[in-house]
């Protein structure tokens with residue numbers, strides 16, 4: 001049995017004029033051929049695929065193509081996409097006869113000339129492998145499922161949880177693919193688009209309406225003839241054609257059942273649509289006031305508008321500005337307030353000044369000056385580091401790059417030359433000698449991925465900060481998303497067609 005595998009993953013936020021180039025993919029490891037086998041064991045959906053392939057009784061000949069992964073960011077440049085696609089297609093064209101293709105995608109990536117990167121990639125690989133070779137795709141459940149994706153792929157399997165278990169999704173999709181290859185029974189697909197969009201506030205699958213919706217998917221999967229039920233609450237910073245929530249159901253050959261369950265799952269989300277808009281966001285100055293008053297353990301200040309994992313640049317100054325303003329009322333020796341920010345210019349200034357020097361820098365608000373502005377900060381350079389590596393389990397290895405620690409009273413600012421995975425990870429502070437357990441609060445540039453701080457976390461405030469990933473979705477200008485859509489249009493109705 002010969003199975004080719006590869007990956008092109010990025011999560012696009014469209015509310016910025018910035019663009020993502022090849023360097024963003026190189027930063028996370030752009031791999032070709034045998035490098036995939038060396039680098040991806042235990043990492044992400046392809047790690048899950050490799051694990052299942054190794055566990056099967058039948059011998060599997062693996063044909064590694066290419067792997068491009070870039071976290072979240074702005075739209076991908078057309079020329080970068082063309083290069084990445086060719087890296088995937090070239091070995092696929094010369095792969096010879098294949099029994100299947102396993103292709104890891106995000107589902108919410110856009111390039112300049114096409115809103116739907118995944119649809120374009122699937123169309124291109126289908127063109128090479130022909131209509132009959134099974135094509136399985138693990139996806140992020142924040143994907144925007146499009147007609148082209150459903151037409152081109154055979155299996156579209158989303159994450160079961162937020163925070164995501166990316167390896168587990170790879171395992172699930174790979175098992176369905178191998179079962180198909182071994183039994184010869186082709187899965188059938190049913191799906192629905194749901195005309196709604198919601199902010200990230202209720203995105204965790206551990207509680208609220210999202211838990212109810214995902215729990216129902218797991219319940220339906222208990223039925224023998226149901227292979228997979230994947231809800232897709234699309235990430236909300238994506239203004240694209242066919243934008244909106246979706247659900248995809250795979251059954252063991254029963255097309256009517258797949259269709260009926262997709263309709264049922266769609267109706268369930270639609271009926272809960274108001275609940276998905278419930279919010280506990282706190283205005284910036286009030287959130288910071290509460291943070292300084294916080295006594296017991298570590299408080300997490302979630303910078304919801306500047307979520308790096310959601311595609312924002314990580315250089316918002318909204319919370320930092322308020323932390324510095326309110327710090328004057330605090331003792332110098334107060335428990336630390338930890339804040340990350342991206343600013344390569346400030347890193348250069350601090351590095352040339354050296355450890356112990358006092359510097360005055362214009363900080364942040366430069367990459368994304370649509371939503372926040374630079375602030376002037378005078379602080380002591382307390383530490384400098386370069387190219388420290390973070391090992392983050394199934395996320396693989398990430399390099400922190402150039403970093404400086406600036407201290408101004410109780411506010412400890414870790415300035416990064418470039419954003420990256422570590423921006424929401426305790427390693428960013430620990431590698432500079434800071435004790436996360438002693439801190440009063442930490443700002444995290446995410447609205448969902450707090451899990452890395454679980455050992456210390458005692459409280460959480462979702463800060464209503466402006467930015468590319470803000471929860472106030474009505475403040476963006478939407479031009480591509482199909483209308484009418486809930487909640488932007490009054491009295492939207494939807495019929496699942498059940």
Ligand SMILES: [Zn+2]
Nearest residue numbers: 140141142164
């Ligand atoms: Zn996601």
